[in-house]
Amino acid sequence: MRADARKNHDHLLAVAGAAITAEGVDVSLRDIARRADVGLATLLRHFPTRETLLDALLRTRFDELTVRAAELERSISPADALVSWLRDCVACAHEYRGVTALMAAAIEDPESALHASCVAMRAAGARLLARAQAAGTARTDIDGTDLFALVAALAWLADQSSLAPRADHLFDVVASAILVSAGSSHAEGERRPRTRS
Structure with a gap:
């Protein structure tokens, strides 16, 4: 060019x-x-098209989140890596209002220009989750799809003017619900991890 x-x-x-x-x-x-x-x-x-514009705009951000997941995986504890990546992902989804619905649709549509980068980003989060689950610091009854849904929910909360002041608090609530102490029943495998990602 x-x-x-x-x-x-x-x-x-x-x-x-x-x-x-x-x-x-x-x-x-x-x-x-x-x-x-x-x-x-x-x-x-x-x-x-609108989708080609959004692809150009969002693909770089989604790819950065995928790279960020790999960096976190190498540098900090499984639980901290998962929460840090989750916070970054929510911030990205919140930055562009309404993008979570597009992301969800793109994951289900292999023909979408955003499909590959959305799938890679979700898979990166799923790897961080699986790593935390293996370390006994994340509940084992959720998977990458659930994590993606939580990102969408948290981004939606931040978009609501009446709830935005509570967004950080609610993020902490959700993050603490994902994480478990090493001796809890979720970490001991009373609920088996799902294979879907």
Whole structure:
């Protein structure tokens, strides 16, 4: 891509990111073009559909979360790695309002432009969860799909103006419900881990 085309591409992504943060993923492409001070045709030349725009915007963030999971796995305890990654994932999902529904749909649709990065991100979280379960510090009756659902729920809570002041407290409640002490019944395997991820 030529330097001027790359500059325009990056400008459109920056404007789209700000618009989606402010208005949610349903903001119109025409509004994004207006905010970027370009015609709709110019926006569509770079991003022919809403999904291609969202893919370009979100894929980098999702890929960063996948890499972050691997870094945490190497550097800190299983329980701390899981909670830290969960917090990062919720923050990402909250940044772009309405993205959790798109993520859930993309995971189920192999044809979606977001499918691969969403599946990889969910699998990274599932690995951190399995590591904490193996260490006896996370309950064994949840799996990667459950963890993803909790991310979506926590991001939704943070989006609700009446509940947003409680979002950090509720995150801590959910995190403490996932984690267990080494001698608890969940850690001892009274409930077997599910194989789904």
